[in-house]
Structure formats: structure tokens, C-alpha cells
Amino acid sequence: MIEELKHGVRRISTRNEDEISSLLQLSARLGAEPLLVQASTGNASIKLDGLLWIKASGQWLADARERNILMPVELGRVHQCMDRDQDIGTDFACPNRDGLRPSIETSMHAVLPHRVVIHVHSINTIAFAVQQDGPSLLACRLAGMRWAWVPYAESGLPLAREIQRVMDFSSGSDIFILANHGIVIGAEDCEKAEELLREVERRLAVTPRRAPDPEFNTLESISSALHWCVPAGTTLHALGSDTISRSIVMGGVLYPCQAIFFGPCTPVLRYPVRVADVRTRFADFAGASSFVIVEGCGIIVNGDMTRAESAMLTGLAQIVQRIGDLAQVRYLEGTELMRVLTANTGDYRGVPQKTVPSFSSPHS
Ligand SMILES: [Zn+2]
Structure with missing residues (x-):
């Protein structure tokens, strides 16, 4: 897998190889859990030496062990696009040589300062994130954690800008609950990101209501x-x-x-x-x-x-x-x-x- 990723990009150091490998393993684990990821939703990234390694558009996190789902994008290029009020997707009108285009959420990953960023459509989180009083319900459940509520914004540039705006008011947050959407976690490495996600999941777990039997x-x-x-x-x-x-x-x-x-x-x-x-x-x-x-x-x-x-x-x-x-x-x-x-x-x-x-x- 790493050999595939090296194709067409500058040489990856052994340390970076290990980090990318960890991200792929984490992606596969998260992608295999339907309560976190459904189909091609969710994405993961790591920032290494000026490159943002991010899940490509349309790829499934669950496939991370079988095929190349990541692609490198220069962080500077993403920020330049944002300065021009342009989504990085428009800069990739043609896919790269592996046929990949960056995730629609690339700008959001780029604006977060954390090295590792994971974003999933957690069922438990969304059950709160679609409620009018989601912020107050979450305040109890996530007490003591560094979390922030991100009002609904359309995926792509609008969401990246909104999360940036929220960070200006709550710097130091590493958990972002996206209204009517899902959750984003930022951390220094994959292990810490997964730990945080697991803790949030534990706190937000809701037992589903029992439904009458189907006719x-x-x-x-x-x-x-x-x-x-x-x-x-x-x-x-x-x-x-x-x-x-x-x-x-x-x-x-x-x-x-x-x-x-x-x-x-x-x-x-x-x-x-x-x-x-x-x-x-x-x-x-x-x-x-x-x-x-x-x-x-x-x-x-x-x-x-x-x-x-x-x-x-x-x-x-x-x-x-x-x-x-x-x-x-x-x-x-x-x-x-x-x-x-x-x-x-x-x-x-x-x-x-x-x-x-x-x-x-x-x-x-
Ligand atoms: Zn999403």
C-alpha cells in the first residue's frame, strides 16, 4: 500500500511511512463500524512535511487495507485556493495519476491545526447534532472535554470557514460536533484521535428505541x-x-x-x-x-x-x-x-x- 502511495510523489521518510500506515489502519477500523461510517462518508487525514494526506473523494474508509484511498495534496495549495475563495476540488478538475480527487472536506482538514484529523458520521453523535438543543444536551455529556459546536454549514469551503470561525472563539478544541452532519476529531497522532473518538462515543451512546415488529x-x-x-x-x-x-x-x-x-x-x-x-x-x-x-x-x-x-x-x-x-x-x-x-x-x-x-x- 505504501509503495502505491509513493508513486508520483516525493520520497516518503520511514517515519512518515509509519504514520501513513497508522492512518490507513485507523481508517479501516473506523470504516468497518456502521455506527461510525456509512458507505463513502467520513474521511481522515494527516499533515506531514507540508503535505496533507487525505482520503480521496468517493473512496470508502473501510477499503483502506485493500487499496489506495489516500492522496497527497500540498497544504499551501489548499490555503491558496481558500484565499481565492475557491474550493480545492475545482483545482483538481482532472483527477491525479491514480484517478483520485481530494475529498470534498479537504479544506476543513487543512484549516484544523491538528496533525491527524478524523471525521465520521457517527450515528450517536448525529442523533444529538440534529436537535435544536443539541449544544445543551452535549454540554452535560461531554463535560470536561475540549469540544465545540459548529453550526450547520454546507460541506466544502463553507464548512471549512465555519469551523475556522468556531476555532477563533474556542481555540484548543479538539472535538467538533457538526450540526446536522457528524463529528470531527483532531489530535497529534492516530492513537490519540481514536482514543478521543472512543470516549465521545462512550459518552454519547444512546440505546435505540425498540420498534414494533414489521408486518x-x-x-x-x-x-x-x-x-x-x-x-x-x-x-x-x-x-x-x-x-x-x-x-x-x-x-x-x-x-x-x-x-x-x-x-x-x-x-x-x-x-x-x-x-x-x-x-x-x-x-x-x-x-x-x-x-x-x-x-x-x-x-x-x-x-x-x-x-x-x-x-x-x-x-x-x-x-x-x-x-x-x-x-x-x-x-x-x-x-x-x-x-x-x-x-x-x-x-x-x-x-x-x-x-x-x-x-x-x-x-x-
Ligand atoms: Zn461528512
Whole structure:
């Protein structure tokens, strides 16, 4: 792996090789935990001799032991781009010789002073990060830790600027909770970064609410009429069978990846519905999402659902199962949502952009 990374860049010292190797090992460990990372989300970086070694766009942290997921970017080049108010991504219109482009979060990693930076979409963290009173809830749980709340900002330059602004007020922070997004940890080395993340996870752990069992017979009847599928297991069905979870997810978009992968609205088949009417009702949803909630029963999914969509949907179900019925949820607002849907992040992350359906508003 290190041999691959040496390709095309200046010689890497043995010490730096060890550090990059540690980052790859850490990336693989984090990427293998669905409660931390789903599909290609999350990224990790290390600053070495003026280079920022960062996960490339669209790569999966989980693959860090099998293939080259890191690429070097000159830190000076990232800062120059920021000075020109330009995202580093636009400087890499063409991928490097390995076919890689830097992560959309490269600027955010560059502005943090820490040598090692990890960013994950932790299920437990997001369950707090989407609540209006997230900061006060976290103040109790993270007491004694050097943490800061980062108000929602769009990925890329806006988020880098926001985290920079927060650092100006809370220098010394090494834990950043990104509203409606996830968590960023900075540390001197991989070991300390992982230690911090594990401690935050321990403090923010929430036991998911138990959902009623799915109505598999009903789901099978509906899905067979549509040539869709019924997911195995029970986790995903909580989105439809659990009243609180269903209400939260129907209320709007909790975080950008939800909209990028599943569109701005969650399609719902009201129940009871006559199987004979399902096709007619379903026509409204065509192309809107790769899953549909069947009220009170569970969900059905398009047979073409990708591995990434499946991972993202599992993450969504796990997040809403950790949000209480009295929580004041802060959904993405209209302009924030529109920016996510028009920012071409789908292409950036290697997933198709969903069309914007017209059958209902995000808050219907
Ligand atoms: Zn992210």
C-alpha cells in the first residue's frame, strides 16, 4: 500500500511511512463500524512535511487495507485556493495519476491545526447534532472535554470557514460536533484521535428505541405488486413500523446525505391501502427514492438499491431510533436543502443525484 502511495510523489521518510500506515489502519477500523461510517462518508487525514494526506473523494474508509484511498495534496495549495475563495476540488478538475480527487472536506482538514484529523458520521453523535438543543444536551455529556459546536454549514469551503470561525472563539478544541452532519476529531497522532473518538462515543451512546415488529405479510403483498423487495431483518423497518421514527423522518431532511441518497421527501404509503390500489398510489413516488415507507408496517425497497444506499438507509434508521419523541428536531432549511441538492455532491460521492419529486414538500 505504501509503495502505491509513493508513486508520483516525493520520497516518503520511514517515519512518515509509519504514520501513513497508522492512518490507513485507523481508517479501516473506523470504516468497518456502521455506527461510525456509512458507505463513502467520513474521511481522515494527516499533515506531514507540508503535505496533507487525505482520503480521496468517493473512496470508502473501510477499503483502506485493500487499496489506495489516500492522496497527497500540498497544504499551501489548499490555503491558496481558500484565499481565492475557491474550493480545492475545482483545482483538481482532472483527477491525479491514480484517478483520485481530494475529498470534498479537504479544506476543513487543512484549516484544523491538528496533525491527524478524523471525521465520521457517527450515528450517536448525529442523533444529538440534529436537535435544536443539541449544544445543551452535549454540554452535560461531554463535560470536561475540549469540544465545540459548529453550526450547520454546507460541506466544502463553507464548512471549512465555519469551523475556522468556531476555532477563533474556542481555540484548543479538539472535538467538533457538526450540526446536522457528524463529528470531527483532531489530535497529534492516530492513537490519540481514536482514543478521543472512543470516549465521545462512550459518552454519547444512546440505546435505540425498540420498534414494533414489521408486518411482513403486508409488505410482501405490496412489494410483489410493484416488483420491489422487502428488506430482511428488522432494523430498516423501524422507519415504517415505529410511529416516532416515522414521524421524525417524514418531518424533513436531517442531514445532507439523507437528501443526496434519498431525495428531499420520504415517500409514504398510507395504510391501510388496498393492494389493487398500490400501483396507482405508487406512481406518485416513481423515481423519488429507493425506499418507500408503508405506514405502520415497515418499508419496501427498490431491487436496484446499491450497497451504498443500503448502508445509508440503515444509518438513517439507526439515527431516528435514537431520537426521543419530545426532541425538537432541527431539519435542513429550504435554502440549505436546495444547495445540497444542486451542489452536485452526488457525482462527487459517486452516487446518482435523485430527482426532486413534486408530490409533497419536505414538511408535509
Ligand atoms: Zn461528512
